[in-house]
Amino acid sequence: MPSDDANPNPLLSERIRIALADEIMAGALAPGQALDEQQIGDRFGASRTPVREALRQLAAAGLVEIRPRRGAIVGGFTAERIVEMFEMTAEIEALCVRLAAWRMTPVERSRLARLHDESEAMVANNDIDGYDRLNWEFHRTIYEGTHNSFLAEQAIALRDRMAAFRRTQLREEGRPVRSRGEHEKVLEAIMRGDGEEAARCMRAHMFNASIALERFTAKREPAPNN
Amino acid sequence: MPSDDANPNPLLSERIRIALADEIMAGALAPGQALDEQQIGDRFGASRTPVREALRQLAAAGLVEIRPRRGAIVGGFTAERIVEMFEMTAEIEALCVRLAAWRMTPVERSRLARLHDESEAMVANNDIDGYDRLNWEFHRTIYEGTHNSFLAEQAIALRDRMAAFRRTQLREEGRPVRSRGEHEKVLEAIMRGDGEEAARCMRAHMFNASIALERFTAKREPAPNN
DNA sequence: TGTTCCTCTAGTGTATGCAAGATCGTTTCT
DNA sequence: AGAAACGATCTTGCATACACTAGAGGAACA
Numbered sequence: 004m005p006s007d008d009a010n011p012n013p014l015l016s017e018r019i020r021i022a023l024a025d026e027i028m029a030g031a032l033a034p035g036q037a038l039d040e041q042q043i044g045d046r047f048g049a050s051r052t053p054v055r056e057a058l059r060q061l062a063a064a065g066l067v068e069i070r071p072r073r074g075a076i077v078g079g080f081t082a083e084r085i086v087e088m089f090e091m092t093a094e095i096e097a098l099c100v101r102l103a104a105w106r107m108t109p110v111e112r113s114r115l116a117r118l119h120d121e122s123e124a125m126v127a128n129n130d131i132d133g134y135d136r137l138n139w140e141f142h143r144t145i146y147e148g149t150h151n152s153f154l155a156e157q158a159i160a161l162r163d164r165m166a167a168f169r170r171t172q173l174r175e176e177g178r179p180v181r182s183r184g185e186h187e188k189v190l191e192a193i194m195r196g197d198g199e200e201a202a203r204c205m206r207a208h209m210f211n212a213s214i215a216l217e218r219f220t221a222k223r224e225p226a227p228n229n
Numbered sequence: 230m231p232s233d234d235a236n237p238n239p240l241l242s243e244r245i246r247i248a249l250a251d252e253i254m255a256g257a258l259a260p261g262q263a264l265d266e267q268q269i270g271d272r273f274g275a276s277r278t279p280v281r282e283a284l285r286q287l288a289a290a291g292l293v294e295i296r297p298r299r300g301a302i303v304g305g306f307t308a309e310r311i312v313e314m315f316e317m318t319a320e321i322e323a324l325c326v327r328l329a330a331w332r333m334t335p336v337e338r339s340r341l342a343r344l345h346d347e348s349e350a351m352v353a354n355n356d357i358d359g360y361d362r363l364n365w366e367f368h369r370t371i372y373e374g375t376h377n378s379f380l381a382e383q384a385i386a387l388r389d390r391m392a393a394f395r396r397t398q399l400r401e402e403g404r405p406v407r408s409r410g411e412h413e414k415v416l417e418a419i420m421r422g423d424g425e426e427a428a429r430c431m432r433a434h435m436f437n438a439s440i441a442l443e444r445f446t447a448k449r450e451p452a453p454n455n
Numbered sequence: 456t457g458t459t460c461c462t463c464t465a466g467t468g469t470a471t472g473c474a475a476g477a478t479c480g481t482t483t484c485t
Numbered sequence: 486a487g488a489a490a491c492g493a494t495c496t497t498g499c500a501t502a503c504a505c506t507a508g509a510g511g512a513a514c515a
Contacts, residue, residue: 014298152310156291
């Protein structure tokens with residue numbers, strides 16, 4: 004069947020999964036709304052089979068809820084839940100950095116410092132995407148610094164789920180500068196091997212990011228209807 | 230919902246998922262081994278469709294790895310990885326209890342104390358399964374005490390993944406008594422609202438459970454051959 | 456009029472069939 | 486003989502067909 008688009012990923016279920024995830028994140032699908040397999044399949048020109056696979060994946064990621072024999076509904080992505088996700092993310096990040104401050108090798112510490120240095124130019128040029136990329140690398144290096152690959156995987160998965168909010172948050176005026184300043188404090192604590200202090204700084208960092216997101220979205224979208 | 234055997238769930242895919250999960254946990258399937266859909270389907274008297282669903286679920290839970298168009302293989306469940314999982318579980322439990330100590334309502338605190346009281350009889354009668362059930366309730370009450378439902382869900386999911394190891398751990402001679410003693414210390418710290426101390430006690434509790442598991446499995450299975 | 460039971464339908468769970476891609480052995484060329 | 490190309494075969498990805506259950510809605514009854 005000749006496709007009408009040039010998607011490099013040949014897996015239909017994957018494409019559906021991504022598309023549905025985007026729509027849910029963007030709020031195009033209201034929480035609690037029923038997701039009919041046939042209907043979604045028609046919308047993507049696919050049969051129910053790949054749709055089902057996509058829905059299972061999304062259920063595992065927490066974006067939809069599946070009740071056996073009763074179909075799937077959009078998961079509750081309310082403002083309250085987003086706050087909860089931010090809190091958990093902050094605590095996981097704090098946990099990672101606490102362990103990392105104790106366990107990172109000199110090579111890893113050096114890499115972290117280098118990443119932080121490189122980010123200075125991005126902030127100066129107001130290159131949001133570039134800083135976002137380095138930001139990601141910074142946190143990822145910390146995850147790996149825990150020397151607990153299971154924990155690192157979980158942290159990465161969690162961060163992926165929050166990716167949409169994270170980038171938004173950086174668009175607030177002056178946020179990248181302050182974000183980098185917070186990174187600096189985290190970095191210093193890591194260099195001193197002070198895990199508890201690093202954790203405190205990281206918690207503050209995530210909290211500030213959360214606040215920035217709230218302010219930014221409140222400005223752009225004054226009344227989120229229910 | 231924890232997978233108790235008394236569940237007459239008529240969903241074939243679910244039964245297959247549970248069975249495969251058990252086999253992987255028990256080490257009956259070696260890490261890296263290929264999982265042929267047809268073959269598994271034959272083994273359960275099912276077609277490939279429910280097998281596929283089960284494999285997707287397991288992939289989401291991290292038990293198997295799926296390479297597109299190249300099939301599924303058993304995920305790396307090495308001894309090192311189990312240690313990592315225990316560490317993360319311990320930290321998550323510590324995080325939950327820290328928040329719970331600050332946020333639990335009097336009603337919730339009372340319920341927790343009651344659960345702890347009830348467990349005394351189980352320990353006295355050496356009722357492992359009964360204590361395991363109350364143990365689960367105890368921890369679950371703490372999760373909910375965080376008043377962060379997202380965090381609670383993640384903690385429950387993690388605990389489910391470790392369920393097999395957790396019950397094993399309690400079979401060590403005298404472990405239930407000591408486990409209950411550790412709970413008592415956690416409970417006291419919660420009652421005082423001392424989150425940091427509660428977290429420390431919980432970390433120690435989980436660490437001891439991990440050690441108990443290691444000793445128990447080392448005794449029963451001196452040489453895990455492959 | 457309110458309740459209970461039944462039927463009917465919409466929609467999920469499973470089986471089967473078909474096509475595309477991956478693996479591996481064979482063949483052919485240098 | 487070694488390496489690259491080719492093709493047979495096996496497995497996955499997707500489509501379609503059938504089975505079975507949960508709810509909705511109406512009919513029968515108190």
